[in-house]
Amino acid sequence: MKKPVNPFITAGYYGVRYFCDRETETKSLLQNMTNGLSTTLIAIRRIGKTGLIRHVLAKLPAGYTSIYVDILPTENMNEFLNFLASAVINSIPQKTGPGKIIMDFIKSLRPVITYDPLTGIPQVTIDVRKGEAPKHIDSIFKHLEKYPKRIVIAIDEFQQILEYPEKNTDAWLRSSIQNLKNVTFIFSGSRQHLMDDLFSDPSRPFYRSTSLLNIGKIKSEIYASFIIRHFKNNDKKISREIVEEMLEWTDIHTYYVQLLCNKVFAVSGNHITSETWKEEAHKLLEEQELLFLKYRDLLTTHQWQLLKAIARGGQVYSPSSKDFVTENALGSPSTVLRSLDALLKKQMIYSDYDSDKKLFYKVYDLLLRRWLENQ
Numbered sequence: 511m512k513k514p515v516n517p518f519i520t521a522g523y524y525g526v527r528y529f530c531d532r533e534t535e536t537k538s539l540l541q542n543m544t545n546g547l548s549t550t551l552i553a554i555r556r557i558g559k560t561g562l563i564r565h566v567l568a569k570l571p572a573g574y575t576s577i578y579v580d581i582l583p584t585e586n587m588n589e590f591l592n593f594l595a596s597a598v599i600n601s602i603p604q605k606t607g608p609g610k611i612i613m614d615f616i617k618s619l620r621p622v623i624t625y626d627p628l629t630g631i632p633q634v635t636i637d638v639r640k641g642e643a644p645k646h647i648d649s650i651f652k653h654l655e656k657y658p659k660r661i662v663i664a665i666d667e668f669q670q671i672l673e674y675p676e677k678n679t680d681a682w683l684r685s686s687i688q689n690l691k692n693v694t695f696i697f698s699g700s701r702q703h704l705m706d707d708l709f710s711d712p713s714r715p716f717y718r719s720t721s722l723l724n725i726g727k728i729k730s731e732i733y734a735s736f737i738i739r740h741f742k743n744n745d746k747k748i749s750r751e752i753v754e755e756m757l758e759w760t761d762i763h764t765y766y767v768q769l770l771c772n773k774v775f776a777v778s779g780n781h782i783t784s785e786t787w788k789e790e791a792h793k794l795l796e797e798q799e800l801l802f803l804k805y806r807d808l809l810t811t812h813q814w815q816l817l818k819a820i821a822r823g824g825q826v827y828s829p830s831s832k833d834f835v836t837e838n839a840l841g842s843p844s845t846v847l848r849s850l851d852a853l854l855k856k857q858m859i860y861s862d863y864d865s866d867k868k869l870f871y872k873v874y875d876l877l878l879r880r881w882l883e884n885q
Contacts, residue, residue, distance in 0.1 A: 517740040518771040523564035530736040539566045548720040551698035552705045556765035563664045575659045577601040582667035587643040595634040612653045648686045655692045664696040669704035684715035727762045748782040766876040816849040821873045821882035
């Protein structure tokens, strides 16, 4: 696998050397995959969910073939078909007999095949009559069921199917895959309440159909050692104290840790100081300022004031409590609750449970939170 120019990866997967920890989660997923047990992976955005999936798929033993498809950009079943077909032809060798059979089937749908100008990866567009997409998706699954190797399909941002105009998409998909023996799935998503609805609600077709796995933050001491090692391996000296400062600022949120470390690595000499990372952190906030101001224009005054209050609170447990409302001049508790619901729907904030199972609210975008703290 090609060596990255910067050891702190913000996109893609470059092998185990550049992947931090997740040993327990990797072991659980591999055990599930090799024992035919599909898994639902739930995590907040940019915590490392997709990286973990890529890591697990790369570690599958001989006799397995993996297919990864991110359906977040899709808006209906026809687009789901296009993304799935594209992922299949990019993952299944077409020169083999079984691979050729699958490719011949996809070709029978008369697809338009284009190539990404940057990556050269084939992209499939299939124009089918209204209502026919499910039939063709089902046929692809049936062809994969006959493939001589075990298949693992990872469908990222799976909750997107709830946005499709087609009714009962989850019910149809569940019926299409429930009898597959050669194909195992990883269903992952970042909108936690929607994923919970899909897999934990007894009235939903996917209820208890998979093993559930939630992933959180990497332990601070493990991440610190990972960061120090990569700086040291490139003749750059950084103290544990400075790394801990960076981890605190990024809230040990994987994407932002990687992003800040990437920036610091790129500009630093052979010795990193506190001023080095703070300057890069400041630049990151400056780069995003126009976007943050657009957020302000898109939100009501009450929503914006609540967003600022939650950002300053860091991790807020009772946003509608009398003390919190009064301290931040947020009006009435009922107004706060309406704004809270709106911010959750707009994914400006998220809710989760701490180690004591207490519900809290937090601003989703770490950079936005840090910017708001200073407003």
